[in-house]
Amino acid sequence: MSATAAALRPAEANDPACAHCGAPTPRGGRFCCTGCAAAFETIQGLGLGRYYRQRVLDPDRRAPRPDDGAPRRDLTAHVVSQPDGTQALSLAIDGLQCGACVWLIESVLARDTRVLTGRVNMTTRRLRLVWRGAAEDAAALVGRIEALGYRLIPFEPGALAAAQDRRGVELIRALGIAGFAAGNVMLLSIGEWAGLMQDMGPATRALLHWITALLALPAIVLAGRPFFASAIAVLRRGRTNMDVPVSLGVLLVAGISLADTFADGNHTYYESALMLLFFLLLGRVLDHRARFRARATAEQLLALRGAMVTVRLADGTLEPRRPEAVAPGEHVLVGMGERIGIDGVLEAGETTLDASLVSGESLPVAASAGAAVFAGTLNLGPPITIRATATGGATLLAECARLIEAAEARRGRFVLLADRIARGYVPVVHVTAATAFAGWMLAGATTGQALLIAAAVLIVTCPCAVALAVPAVQVIAASRLFRAGILLKSPTALERLAEVDRVVFDKTGTLSEPALALEPVAEADRPALQEAAAMAVTSRHPLARALVAAVGPVAAADGVTEHPGQGLSCGAARLGSAGFCGVPGGQGSELWFTRPGHAPLRFGFVERPREDAAAVVATLARLGLAPLVLSGDRPGAVERLARAVGVAQWEAGLSPPGKLARIEAMAASGHRVLMVGDGLNDGPALAAAFVSASPASAADISQTVADLVFQGEHLAPVTRALTMARRARRAMRQNLVLALGYNVVMVPLAAAGWVTPWLAAAAMSASSLLVMGNSARLWRVRW
Amino acid sequence: MVVILYLLGISLTMGSLGLALFLWSLRSGQYDDLDGAAERVLFEDE
Numbered sequence: 001m002s003a004t005a006a007a008l009r010p011a012e013a014n015d016p017a018c019a020h021c022g023a024p025t026p027r028g029g030r031f032c033c034t035g036c037a038a039a040f041e042t043i044q045g046l047g048l049g050r051y052y053r054q055r056v057l058d059p060d061r062r063a064p065r066p067d068d069g070a071p072r073r074d075l076t077a078h079v080v081s082q083p084d085g086t087q088a089l090s091l092a093i094d095g096l097q098c099g100a101c102v103w104l105i106e107s108v109l110a111r112d113t114r115v116l117t118g119r120v121n122m123t124t125r126r127l128r129l130v131w132r133g134a135a136e137d138a139a140a141l142v143g144r145i146e147a148l149g150y151r152l153i154p155f156e157p158g159a160l161a162a163a164q165d166r167r168g169v170e171l172i173r174a175l176g177i178a179g180f181a182a183g184n185v186m187l188l189s190i191g192e193w194a195g196l197m198q199d200m201g202p203a204t205r206a207l208l209h210w211i212t213a214l215l216a217l218p219a220i221v222l223a224g225r226p227f228f229a230s231a232i233a234v235l236r237r238g239r240t241n242m243d244v245p246v247s248l249g250v251l252l253v254a255g256i257s258l259a260d261t262f263a264d265g266n267h268t269y270y271e272s273a274l275m276l277l278f279f280l281l282l283g284r285v286l287d288h289r290a291r292f293r294a295r296a297t298a299e300q301l302l303a304l305r306g307a308m309v310t311v312r313l314a315d316g317t318l319e320p321r322r323p324e325a326v327a328p329g330e331h332v333l334v335g336m337g338e339r340i341g342i343d344g345v346l347e348a349g350e351t352t353l354d355a356s357l358v359s360g361e362s363l364p365v366a367a368s369a370g371a372a373v374f375a376g377t378l379n380l381g382p383p384i385t386i387r388a389t390a391t392g393g394a395t396l397l398a399e400c401a402r403l404i405e406a407a408e409a410r411r412g413r414f415v416l417l418a419d420r421i422a423r424g425y426v427p428v429v430h431v432t433a434a435t436a437f438a439g440w441m442l443a444g445a446t447t448g449q450a451l452l453i454a455a456a457v458l459i460v461t462c463p464c465a466v467a468l469a470v471p472a473v474q475v476i477a478a479s480r481l482f483r484a485g486i487l488l489k490s491p492t493a494l495e496r497l498a499e500v501d502r503v504v505f506d507k508t509g510t511l512s513e514p515a516l517a518l519e520p521v522a523e524a525d526r527p528a529l530q531e532a533a534a535m536a537v538t539s540r541h542p543l544a545r546a547l548v549a550a551v552g553p554v555a556a557a558d559g560v561t562e563h564p565g566q567g568l569s570c571g572a573a574r575l576g577s578a579g580f581c582g583v584p585g586g587q588g589s590e591l592w593f594t595r596p597g598h599a600p601l602r603f604g605f606v607e608r609p610r611e612d613a614a615a616v617v618a619t620l621a622r623l624g625l626a627p628l629v630l631s632g633d634r635p636g637a638v639e640r641l642a643r644a645v646g647v648a649q650w651e652a653g654l655s656p657p658g659k660l661a662r663i664e665a666m667a668a669s670g671h672r673v674l675m676v677g678d679g680l681n682d683g684p685a686l687a688a689a690f691v692s693a694s695p696a697s698a699a700d701i702s703q704t705v706a707d708l709v710f711q712g713e714h715l716a717p718v719t720r721a722l723t724m725a726r727r728a729r730r731a732m733r734q735n736l737v738l739a740l741g742y743n744v745v746m747v748p749l750a751a752a753g754w755v756t757p758w759l760a761a762a763a764m765s766a767s768s769l770l771v772m773g774n775s776a777r778l779w780r781v782r783w
Numbered sequence: 784m785v786v787i788l789y790l791l792g793i794s795l796t797m798g799s800l801g802l803a804l805f806l807w808s809l810r811s812g813q814y815d816d817l818d819g820a821a822e823r824v825l826f827e828d829e
Contacts, residue, residue: 054825098822099822099825102819102822102823103823103826121816121819122822123815123819124816165815169809169814172809172814173806173809176802176809180798180801180805183798184794184798187794211791
């Protein structure tokens, strides 16, 4: 013990970095822990040392440090045996930093002769593993990667994600076809326009028209399908969206051009129709990519935590199972430091539970046999047995789920800016085209001439710029937010965020850090703290983890024994509960540390506001959005934290329906509320709010309900998302003004019959580029 | 002016070839991981 203590000292900024994970190494060694040393050895041994030279470590992401204490999972249940005798497994990867990680994982897998395919998808952060052999080999293969510091979680290739991908492929295919056809048709059209200025013969022109038609018509049908399908779908429901005028314009223009080709006229607009499709599809593809990525990442975050529960069968055997597969009445074992996966009743034993994610209560509560426990609660005490109760009964989860459903049903459907514009814009366009047609007919033009002019009106008004005005902005805003770790899950979230005029925070886990923090320790007690941390390193208990987190990386002491639910011993030294250490019990969350010859030492743990919570509250106040705190915790705790971060208004002791009622009252008085919360008890309030956000540490149900999910330790994503949303709304409006201005100039020209095909094509491209260029300014927004 | 026919034929054949290649690359999953593709170019194959 004393040898360990002598070697220990606090980590300092100028300590050398661990050669594997990059964390400071307090003892001046090359590695911060034995796991990292082993990982380094493995990588060098395989001759993959280039990994260290080529990687770029992102301090905001989880360092690739092997975690010996990570729960072991039974993977065989997830392995799919394929007809050709190979085994396949899909896994989500946590800890991917950059391309070097991808290379390292794939190279390590390639060295294993059993592995047929080991491919990492960096976009979705998933690994697809196919090998020859037994399903049980999965543990060994996955173990090799986990030993390098990554975490792998079996992932069910969900039905939703697969369907999403198909849509992405369909859009890219349509884009490719539109691009090919638009390019070639444009080539021919330029030849034709040049011919018009010289003296192209009618036969040559007709030939060009026919070839153009043969290229353009099938391409329009294939590339236009996403628009036609969407337009038909909304028309069936008696509404319109931007796809209606796009579809109508493209089809009318194609029809008129075909008629003109038959009649051997000199105005075909195939290239305009195709270019329109190409530009719009480009927007759709980017939009889909941004959204798909955000949703895939959000799914991943939940999957990463999707823990198995341990069911104890009647004959005493233990079986890992997914929480939803547990039947009421079955017994579930929950180890120390494990999160309870199901709702139930505590069968036997006494324990301490951390219900902060469920009720917002920041201090652990004692529970004894017969107490109701809820999924999401953390077991701080000894291993307990829970009898599962029926979900859908009177459980808190079921109650919250019901409240959420009701709140979502009451919340009005938000109409996107683009769709609101479409409602006004579409009739105007069609009436203008019809008027131009009628006017020219009355003025004595032939039906063909009048139709052509009507088509020209449709083409120039065809909402190329209008239809791009909103999506172009959304794509860039969503991508920027994604890079900052903010996942926009709902397509309307950005526009709703821009209209927020009230911000409501939950306290526990939202304004405060999800984990408890060590209270300041007197300078004289620092050496003792180091010793205690060296013991605590071996434990998964949340308080032990908090103790280690406060000290920084330390080497584990030798010979530590864990006494579940009580504490740790190492020789004569003890670290644990008051009872375990033989001292009178204190209050709140605490660990006691006793050694022979020293007075017992108490380490207290408190809730600490997120590092930047006060700054975020100040920024919100500057934006005119003074926040309000609604908490389920006790008034004292709420007041203390509210004061610490500078929030003037707060309410404590609120039940889930209480929070819901407060949010709905604010909505009824005309406020547009942004609710930020993480607990199960925040779920209904999140669903009722105008727009909602959750940290990635939130309860599953809250994360599912929230419109945006933000990753990382900070609260700044809330203000960043608000700033970006407001800038995006401004850019959208500018774009719409630009697009409408273009129409004001071009429509009279078209109605007067002065717009030739080449002028229409040029004007359309110019306006689209203008709108995209204006949107691109969002890349430079500072926050 | 027969030359136009040759040129049209050649350009359309080349264009169609490009389109076919694009559809093939799409089908073989080369657009599934664009972020990864951007990084993979920096590393040698093992």
